[in-house]
Amino acid sequence: MTDVVDGALINATLQHPSPKAHPIRPAAILWIIWTGAAAVLSLWWIDTPSVSGLGEWLTGAGRITGLFAGYAIVILVALMARIPALERGIGADRLARWHAMGGRYTVSLVVAHGLLIIWGYAVTANTDVVTQTSVLILSYPDVLAATVAGLLLLGVGIVSARAARAKLRYETWYYLHFYTYLAVALAFSHQFSTGSDFIDNLPARVLWSCLYIVVGVLILWYRFIVPIRQAFRHRLRVAQVYREGPDVISIVVVGRHLEELSAESGQFFRWRFITKNSWWTANPFSLSAPAGPSAMRITVKDLGEHSRQLKYLRPGTSVVAEGPYGAFTGRARTRRKVLLLGAGVGITPLRALFETLPGGPGEIDMIYRASQPSDILFGAELDSIADARGTKVNYLFGSRRQGRADPLSAEHLTALIPDLAERDIYLCGPPGMTESTIKALRRARVPRRQIHHESFEF
Numbered sequence: 516m517t518d519v520v521d522g523a524l525i526n527a528t529l530q531h532p533s534p535k536a537h538p539i540r541p542a543a544i545l546w547i548i549w550t551g552a553a554a555v556l557s558l559w560w561i562d563t564p565s566v567s568g569l570g571e572w573l574t575g576a577g578r579i580t581g582l583f584a585g586y587a588i589v590i591l592v593a594l595m596a597r598i599p600a601l602e603r604g605i606g607a608d609r610l611a612r613w614h615a616m617g618g619r620y621t622v623s624l625v626v627a628h629g630l631l632i633i634w635g636y637a638v639t640a641n642t643d644v645v646t647q648t649s650v651l652i653l654s655y656p657d658v659l660a661a662t663v664a665g666l667l668l669l670g671v672g673i674v675s676a677r678a679a680r681a682k683l684r685y686e687t688w689y690y691l692h693f694y695t696y697l698a699v700a701l702a703f704s705h706q707f708s709t710g711s712d713f714i715d716n717l718p719a720r721v722l723w724s725c726l727y728i729v730v731g732v733l734i735l736w737y738r739f740i741v742p743i744r745q746a747f748r749h750r751l752r753v754a755q756v757y758r759e760g761p762d763v764i765s766i767v768v769v770g771r772h773l774e775e776l777s778a779e780s781g782q783f784f785r786w787r788f789i790t791k792n793s794w795w796t797a798n799p800f801s802l803s804a805p806a807g808p809s810a811m812r813i814t815v816k817d818l819g820e821h822s823r824q825l826k827y828l829r830p831g832t833s834v835v836a837e838g839p840y841g842a843f844t845g846r847a848r849t850r851r852k853v854l855l856l857g858a859g860v861g862i863t864p865l866r867a868l869f870e871t872l873p874g875g876p877g878e879i880d881m882i883y884r885a886s887q888p889s890d891i892l893f894g895a896e897l898d899s900i901a902d903a904r905g906t907k908v909n910y911l912f913g914s915r916r917q918g919r920a921d922p923l924s925a926e927h928l929t930a931l932i933p934d935l936a937e938r939d940i941y942l943c944g945p946p947g948m949t950e951s952t953i954k955a956l957r958r959a960r961v962p963r964r965q966i967h968h969e970s971f972e973f
């Protein structure tokens with residue numbers, strides 16, 4: 516392993532960190548979420564002895580969608596609370612996918628709740644929906660606040676839609692998401708003041724409040740207090756910035772007590788470099804070498820406004836790193852043999868894994884796809900790790916559009932690694948390459964549970 520002290524690369528002892536938090540399996544989390552949803556439905560069930568007439572059916576549907584929306588929003592926020600057990604067990608990219616999918620359902624539930632309640636009340640009161648809407652909004656301040664919350668959530672949902680998101684800067688989209696917290700706060704009180712499932716049910720109110728308070732505390736703790744505490748404890752600073760390849764730099768960051776972070780190869784941190792131009796943004800970058808007790812290294816490709824500026828970082832610049840995050844680690848492994856398959860800058864987490872995954876000769880192999888030899892990153896490092904492992908790196912060159920001669924086709928991959936289906940595959944590369952390679956691996960009969968991939972896009 517390479518470790519850096521005051522800018523000089525030295526060899527250090529290999530670390531096998533044990534994570535501070537036990538990862539939770541995705542299936543366990545889904546089970547907890549669905550059990551919670553069933554408990555939420557039981558609130559309505561217990562409170563509703565019978566339903567008769569269109570008005571009651573509509574109002575009942577409105578109450579159920581409202582309960583589910585109130586529950587779903589708090590689960591969505593919890594998924595993004597950066598809870599270490601979730602981040603390590605599920606992985607940040609899968610959490611983000613769950614959050615995005617759940618967000619679409621939650622916004623639909625919120626809209627359905629509003630419309631069904633208005634319609635149901637209008638039918639029961641024998642009036643029209645416009646009159647009923649104005650009565651609800653003007654007579655009940657909590658409902659007015661909840662309506663504003665609903666509109667905020669709808670707005671966040673719209674900017675998160677694929678087409679709108681593509682037109683927005685990442686940071687704009689990200690900071691607009693903070694309106695979700697405002698929406699949650701604005702909508703909270705109407706649940707107790709007008710929600711008939713809560714009005715006469717003190718235990719339900721207490722449990723519901725606890726759910727919101729616990730998630731609020733988790734957000735405060737893991738998103739704000741822990742990063743600040745880590746910043747003071749580890750006092751990270753840039754030690755070295757050097758060119759790694761075309762448009763790619765490596766940054767070595769040094770600090771104190773880094774072993775306490777228990778960072779594993781394959782994981783990433785959100786890095787905030789404290790300079791005039793970049794203190795306000797934290798970008799995710801994977802460790803490109805195993806973390807040492809006093810140094811970590813990341814390798815960054817110039818892909819946009821922020822990553823482009825990093826080559827100008829000066830030694831001594833303070834750094835705040837939030838993490839480690841990610842489930843793309845040795846813990847995901849299910850088989851003795853492993854293939855690390857990377858392309859482009861996606862090689863970064865694989866470079867670290869190549870060094871640390873335990874395995875004898877022939878057990879840990881690597882395929883590295885790049886357009887041309889000059890694009891290869893860590894060439895000398897990879898070759899020397901391969902030598903030590905008694906293997907060699909399979910470099911595959913060529914432009915992306917290869918037609919039938921795609922070197923990552925099922926046939927080529929099987930020809931290169933005949934025991935492919937018996938291996939765990941760790942895959943990291945551009946989104947298009949990742950998707951097509953997963954298909955190729957499936958065609959080559961690699962079971963889905965043996966394919967582990969990290970996405971560089973949330």
Ligand SMILES: Cc1cc2nc3c(=O)[nH]c(=O)nc-3n(C[C@H](O)[C@H](O)[C@H](O)COP(=O)(O)OP(=O)(O)OC[C@H]3O[C@@H](n4cnc5c(N)ncnc54)[C@H](O)[C@@H]3O)c2cc1C
Nearest residue numbers: 685797798799800801814815816818819820821822863971
């Ligand atoms: C888990 C993970 C690990 C990564 N590891 C590496 C790595 O080792 N090396 C490397 O070069 N790149 C890595 N990336 C990608 C890197 O984070 C983005 O390329 C970088 O943040 C681009 O920022 P920008 O401002 O330069 O570009 P922009 O033009 O602002 O953004 C380009 C795209 O990068 C993504 N992005 C931007 N900012 C963020 C952010 N704060 N959080 C999440 N995504 C963001 C968005 O998808 C955005 O559309 C990783 C990404 C993820 C999610």
